[in-house]
Amino acid sequence: MDYELTEEQKKLQQDVAAFCIKEIAPEAQKLDEGPREEVCKLMERNLKKLGKAGFLGAGLEGAAIDLIDCYIAGEEITKACASTYISARSSVFMCGGILKLFATPEQKKRFLPALMKAEMIGALAYTEAEAGSDIASVSTTARKDGDVWVLNGVKDVVANAIIADVLLVLARMEKGAGSEDGMSLFIVEKGARGLDINDSLETMGLRGVPVSVVKLENCEAKEIVGGETGKGYEQLERILKMGTVGIVSFCVGVGKSCMEKATQHAKAKKSFGKPIGLYQGVGFKLADMFTYNDLGRMLGLRAAWAMNEGENDADILGSCAKLFAGESATKIANLAMQVFAGHGYIKGTDIERLYRDARFGEICEGPSEIQRTIIANNELDKFM
Amino acid sequence: MDFTLTDEQKMFRDTVYRYGKKEIAPLCEEAELKGEFSFEIWKKLADMGLLGLPFPEELGGSGADVVTCCLAGEALGHAGVDGGNLLAWGAHTYLCACNIFSFGTEEQKKKYIPRLASGEWIGCMGLTEPGSGSDAASIRTTAVKKGDKYVLNGSKTFITNAPVADVIVVFATVDRAKKHEGIAAFIVEKGTPGLSTGQPFHKMGCKCSTTSEVFFEDCEIPEENLLGSENDGWMIALSGVEWDRSTLLSPFLGASIYALELCAKYANDRYQFNRPIRKFQGVQHRIADMKVFVEAARLAIYRVASSKDNGQMLNPLQAAVNKVYVGDVGFEMASEAVQIFGGYGFMHEYPVERNFRDARLGAIGGGTSDIMRMIVSRIMLM
Numbered sequence: 001m002d003y004e005l006t007e008e009q010k011k012l013q014q015d016v017a018a019f020c021i022k023e024i025a026p027e028a029q030k031l032d033e034g035p036r037e038e039v040c041k042l043m044e045r046n047l048k049k050l051g052k053a054g055f056l057g058a059g060l061e062g063a064a065i066d067l068i069d070c071y072i073a074g075e076e077i078t079k080a081c082a083s084t085y086i087s088a089r090s091s092v093f094m095c096g097g098i099l100k101l102f103a104t105p106e107q108k109k110r111f112l113p114a115l116m117k118a119e120m121i122g123a124l125a126y127t128e129a130e131a132g133s134d135i136a137s138v139s140t141t142a143r144k145d146g147d148v149w150v151l152n153g154v155k156d157v158v159a160n161a162i163i164a165d166v167l168l169v170l171a172r173m174e175k176g177a178g179s180e181d182g183m184s185l186f187i188v189e190k191g192a193r194g195l196d197i198n199d200s201l202e203t204m205g206l207r208g209v210p211v212s213v214v215k216l217e218n219c220e221a222k223e224i225v226g227g228e229t230g231k232g233y234e235q236l237e238r239i240l241k242m243g244t245v246g247i248v249s250f251c252v253g254v255g256k257s258c259m260e261k262a263t264q265h266a267k268a269k270k271s272f273g274k275p276i277g278l279y280q281g282v283g284f285k286l287a288d289m290f291t292y293n294d295l296g297r298m299l300g301l302r303a304a305w306a307m308n309e310g311e312n313d314a315d316i317l318g319s320c321a322k323l324f325a326g327e328s329a330t331k332i333a334n335l336a337m338q339v340f341a342g343h344g345y346i347k348g349t350d351i352e353r354l355y356r357d358a359r360f361g362e363i364c365e366g367p368s369e370i371q372r373t374i375i376a377n378n379e380l381d382k383f384m
Numbered sequence: 385m386d387f388t389l390t391d392e393q394k395m396f397r398d399t400v401y402r403y404g405k406k407e408i409a410p411l412c413e414e415a416e417l418k419g420e421f422s423f424e425i426w427k428k429l430a431d432m433g434l435l436g437l438p439f440p441e442e443l444g445g446s447g448a449d450v451v452t453c454c455l456a457g458e459a460l461g462h463a464g465v466d467g468g469n470l471l472a473w474g475a476h477t478y479l480c481a482c483n484i485f486s487f488g489t490e491e492q493k494k495k496y497i498p499r500l501a502s503g504e505w506i507g508c509m510g511l512t513e514p515g516s517g518s519d520a521a522s523i524r525t526t527a528v529k530k531g532d533k534y535v536l537n538g539s540k541t542f543i544t545n546a547p548v549a550d551v552i553v554v555f556a557t558v559d560r561a562k563k564h565e566g567i568a569a570f571i572v573e574k575g576t577p578g579l580s581t582g583q584p585f586h587k588m589g590c591k592c593s594t595t596s597e598v599f600f601e602d603c604e605i606p607e608e609n610l611l612g613s614e615n616d617g618w619m620i621a622l623s624g625v626e627w628d629r630s631t632l633l634s635p636f637l638g639a640s641i642y643a644l645e646l647c648a649k650y651a652n653d654r655y656q657f658n659r660p661i662r663k664f665q666g667v668q669h670r671i672a673d674m675k676v677f678v679e680a681a682r683l684a685i686y687r688v689a690s691s692k693d694n695g696q697m698l699n700p701l702q703a704a705v706n707k708v709y710v711g712d713v714g715f716e717m718a719s720e721a722v723q724i725f726g727g728y729g730f731m732h733e734y735p736v737e738r739n740f741r742d743a744r745l746g747a748i749g750g751g752t753s754d755i756m757r758m759i760v761s762r763i764m765l766m
Contacts (some may be wrong), residue, residue, distance in 0.1 A: 001451055002386045003683075009385070068385065199526040241562040263764050273766070280754075283761030290760050291705045305387055322675045372672035373665070379675050380662045383648040 461638020
């Protein structure tokens with residue numbers, strides 16, 4: 001038993017941290033505030049920087065996905081800029097990860113190296129108005145028309161869609177399209193006929209992530225991930241299960257950023273003649289921030305390790321970690337805001353931005369309620 | 385990074401679990417109702433070799449590493465052994481015997497460890513005083529050197545195992561002006577003139593560990609009973625932190641696993657509104673929270689334990705995080721377990737009631753949650 005990172009893992013952590021503090025962190029506020037067009041350009045540039053430095057594909061370079069490396073890079077990128085991590089992850093892990101796990105060799109060759117260098121940007125379009133946690137209710141359809149599939153439907157919240165060169169779109173196979181009632185992930189490339197990404201959305205936090213509605217009106221797709229129809233649901237399910245690790249790294253990164261800034265403030269800001277951190281009302285909040293952040297990291301790494309090793313309860317550990325870290329991020333950001341008091345409430349301050357960013361962890365990719373149900377049913381079934 | 389237990393560790397844990405479930409847990413309810421120390425249970429722990437786990441075989445121990453010691457506590461708690469018996473076990477092994485083993489002379493080790501490891505003698509440790517709890521450096525019990533003896537005067541309180549103890553490791557000041565640097569540790573044996581113990585306290589939980597005051601009235605002990613040197617006391621007291629924040633917390637983890645299993649069974653079997661109550665999300669989500677607690681607490685506890693096994697310095701942040709989380713959230717989870725059982729959970733016949741009372745100690749004993757937060761925040765603000 002050994003809880004320490006290996007020397008290589010520590011080095012990755014230090015390298016990503018050093019790079020991101022210098023290259024990514026200074027853009028965080030601009031990404032939050034800027035007009036949509038500028039934000040998109042800035043985000044593309046950030047992704048290219050990370051790609052060039054070799055950090056965008058951390059954990060995805062080997063034969064199998066190394067989720068510990070994914071975690072380590074994720075936490076450090078998020079610490080510098082939460083939006084940049086979510087955008088990077090949508091491209092490389094969500095879109096790229098599915099391709100890495102399930103695509104044909106030709107598809108991999110065409111997209112994966114380009115995604116890891118950010119020569120291409122990817123997106124994964126699955127959520128619909130009536131199909132969030134309940135993915136089985138997806139109503140986007142695919143029908144066969146000669147050599148191509150024709151997609152129709154609306155995906156309502158798609159990260160990166162505006163800047164994406166390649167989108168993986170989940171759709172239900174219509175009668176005669178193969179694998180009746182099954183779903184498939186279709187590869188849709190930028191500029192495809194019938195692809196409309198112009199309805200961009202404003203979000204509360206993570207405002208640097210270019211999010212939009214994706215409308216498919218007789219949109220043409222030439223390929224299915226892996227080439228075989230009817231596998232889309234399982235493919236998506238797999239990446240979402242593994243994806244809990246990345247969300248934990250996001251939550252812990254945001255939490256750590258909040259904690260460090262609040263600690264600095266508690267040292268520097270004086271009230272009644274002494275630094276406010278010396279008052280237990282403030283000091284104990286710092287301690288709670290540390291506790292929840294620290295345990296969130298351990299749970300995330302534990303889940304990552306379990307998935308790497310193929311342990312039986314790996315997915316449940318992922319759910320536990322996502323639930324814990326998601327709720328902790330909200331708690332920590334809230335405590336940080338309290339430590340900053342009025343100073344954290346001002347537009348343009350880091351805490352004001354992080355407070356909004358943090359809220360994402362609990363609601364994305366299986367909100368806390370879904371995680372609890374998954375964890376509980378697994379436990380309850382053992383004692384039926 | 386490696387989170388696996390060795391096969392040997394797993395086998396040991398499973399053996400202790402089965403033994404605890406079969407041989408010890410059935411005795412706990414009655415013992416707990418009486419609120420008395422159970423020599424029958426003590427004998428069972430001794431028979432399994434659990435009272436001398438971390439000591440070398442030549443001193444009658446099993447030579448177990450810290451992770452294995454934690455596994456024993458977890459397995460016994462998981463098996464349904466109450467918090468009181470496990471507290472008695474912990475205070476004896478880790479607070480008394482481990483201090484003698486780590487800081488004692490060869491003679492002291494040879495004299496005390498084999499008898500403590502076999503359970504023939506019961507050990508305890510006396511640090512807390514009526515006027516000195518969290519502020520342990522302010523103790524007033526004095527030790528004055530007189531020829532080849534030390535004379536102890538003062539009183540200790542909340543001393544786990546004191547009413548039944550044969551050996552006490554006690555902390556006293558040889559020079560109050562030096563504060564913590566003037567504290568020394570001594571070994572005092574039962575029957576020493578001037579040593580007496582009070583009536584056992586009536587406690588909220590952990591009732592099978594008997595707890596009382598200890599009084600020293602011109603209590604003379606031979607100088608060879610000094611543990612370490614005269615100014616080592618504070619360092620000895622602090623060194624126990626590693627055990628406090630790992631092995632002594634593992635029974636709380638075990639008890640949470642036990643409660644989770646009881647709740648899962650109950651939620652499957654109990655019907656209301658024509659369906660098992662597991663179908664209600666209010667119940668379901670409590671089960672999930674307990675599971676998350678178990679996983680996080682497990683990581684926190686074994687992180688401290690394995691770092692000691694791997695020869696790393698204790699990370700005070702990790703140790704404090706562990707204590708505050710297991711103490712505070714562990715109690716919340718014990719409360720949720722009572723809630724799932726509803727009225728039954730309020731009844732003494734159901735182990736979740738006992739677990740609720742036992743779990744309350746987690747945020748108090750061995751450094752309160754407030755002290756843990758103080759430690760963490762001070763380090764953060766450095």
